[in-house]
Amino acid sequence: MKNILIFGNSLTAGYGLPAAQAYPALIQEMLRQEGYDDYHVINAGLSGDTTAGGVHRVEHWLREPVAIFILALGANDGLRGIPTRETTQNLQEIIDKVRRTHPDVKIVLSGMEIPDIVPGRYAAEYRKLFRELALKNNISFIPFLLEGVVGVRHLNLPDGVHPNAEGQKILAQHTWGVLKSLL
Numbered sequence: 001m002k003n004i005l006i007f008g009n010s011l012t013a014g015y016g017l018p019a020a021q022a023y024p025a026l027i028q029e030m031l032r033q034e035g036y037d038d039y040h041v042i043n044a045g046l047s048g049d050t051t052a053g054g055v056h057r058v059e060h061w062l063r064e065p066v067a068i069f070i071l072a073l074g075a076n077d078g079l080r081g082i083p084t085r086e087t088t089q090n091l092q093e094i095i096d097k098v099r100r101t102h103p104d105v106k107i108v109l110s111g112m113e114i115p116d117i118v119p120g121r122y123a124a125e126y127r128k129l130f131r132e133l134a135l136k137n138n139i140s141f142i143p144f145l146l147e148g149v150v151g152v153r154h155l156n157l158p159d160g161v162h163p164n165a166e167g168q169k170i171l172a173q174h175t176w177g178v179l180k181s182l183l
Contacts, residue, residue, distance in 0.1 A: 027175060030176050050080070051073045074087055084128075146163070
């Protein structure tokens with residue numbers, strides 16, 4: 001069995017939904033439908049987690065073998081306005097820990113964006129940090145996990161922030177589009 005570890009926050013955890021409706025469970029089902037029965041998806045989503053939190057909890061998840069590691073953290077950093085330099089350093093540290101523990105692992109980085117309505121350079125710097133990390137580390141990249149979902153009322157829970165079951169299906173499609181080439 002090859003493990004696909006999806007390491008993220010409430011978006012990965014499927015905040016407000018049954019676990020079966022979160023995108024990691026949907027990806028497990030896509031794998032099954034495509035005949036990839038030797039892959040097991042592990043949902044390591046923790047609501048509210050930041051990249052700093054991820055640095056501290058990633059080792060726990062690396063005790064098991066990991067064939068593919070999907071890094072989907074950073075949204076909460078953006079919401080809190082954490083300096084992009086700090087977010088970048090934390091994501092790099094997570095990538096380094098994963099590679100040290102599992103040298104043959106394939107890594108996917110899920111990019112995030114914050115709305116351009118945020119004043120100043122922060123939104124642009126934030127968007128750029130994910131692309132630059134993916135290039136620097138030569139890892140697969142999902143440009144924007146929430147593309148087509150963020151700000152679309154009927155794809156989100158009443159809080160307007162977390163995807164509902166239909167929104168989670170779109171997150172699964174974005175992730176699958178990159179993941180399937182690594183299988």
